[in-house]
Amino acid sequence: MHLKIGVDLDGTVADNLPLLTDTLNTYCGKKLRCEDINQYDLCGIYGISEADFFSLMGTKEEEIISRCPLIPQAREYVEFLMRDGYQVHIITARHPGYKQITERWLKDNGVPYSGLHLLNSHHKLDTCRKLGVSLMIEDNVHNAIQLEQGGVKTILFTAPHNRLWPWNGLRCRTWQDIYRTLQEILHSSLAATP
Numbered sequence: 415m416h417l418k419i420g421v422d423l424d425g426t427v428a429d430n431l432p433l434l435t436d437t438l439n440t441y442c443g444k445k446l447r448c449e450d451i452n453q454y455d456l457c458g459i460y461g462i463s464e465a466d467f468f469s470l471m472g473t474k475e476e477e478i479i480s481r482c483p484l485i486p487q488a489r490e491y492v493e494f495l496m497r498d499g500y501q502v503h504i505i506t507a508r509h510p511g512y513k514q515i516t517e518r519w520l521k522d523n524g525v526p527y528s529g530l531h532l533l534n535s536h537h538k539l540d541t542c543r544k545l546g547v548s549l550m551i552e553d554n555v556h557n558a559i560q561l562e563q564g565g566v567k568t569i570l571f572t573a574p575h576n577r578l579w580p581w582n583g584l585r586c587r588t589w590q591d592i593y594r595t596l597q598e599i600l601h602s603s604l605a606a607t608p
């Protein structure tokens with residue numbers, strides 16, 4: 415069964431939160447830890463306007479994208495998924511202007527993938543439908559809710575900013591959990607096939 419899986423990038427494969435927090439701490443003169451980021455809205459957390467946030471990202475985002483490390487085990491388990499015959503589509507809200515630098519980061523970090531889609535938007539449902547992605551791995555709880563409501567089964571990857579948010583779907587804390595959960599979903603859908 416060649417299931418197509420969508421995988422978010424930032425916060426799911428690329429561990430950008432520590433660098434993002436450092437950058438905002440410096441800019442705002444605060445000392446928040448990653449654990450303190452309890453919602454996705456960083457402007458709300460830091461008390462800055464969206465205009466200031468985007469202006470700051472205009473000068474710092476490229477550096478964050480280039481320097482951020484991998485989420486532990488992400489590369490290994492994406493490799494396992496592809497070895498198992500899944501197509502893995504990386505679907506990210508990053509701006510398409512970051513395509514080259516993103517491709518370089520994925521190559522340098524040895525992350526394999528079937529397709530890379532930079533949407534400049536958190537609305538991922540249309541892309542999932544167009545690609546035939548039936549399952550998504552995502553750390554943004556708002557995206558996850560939208561995807562599930564649109565019929566794309568979503569595994570929420572636990573992060574400080576989604577820990578306290580209500581979510582009735584699947585939730586995983588590690589890539590090992592994600593892999594195990596995917597096996598269970600696959601086996602139960604095969605078992606349900608007449």
Ligand SMILES: [Mg+2]
Binds near residue numbers: 422423426552553554
């Ligand atoms: Mg993300």
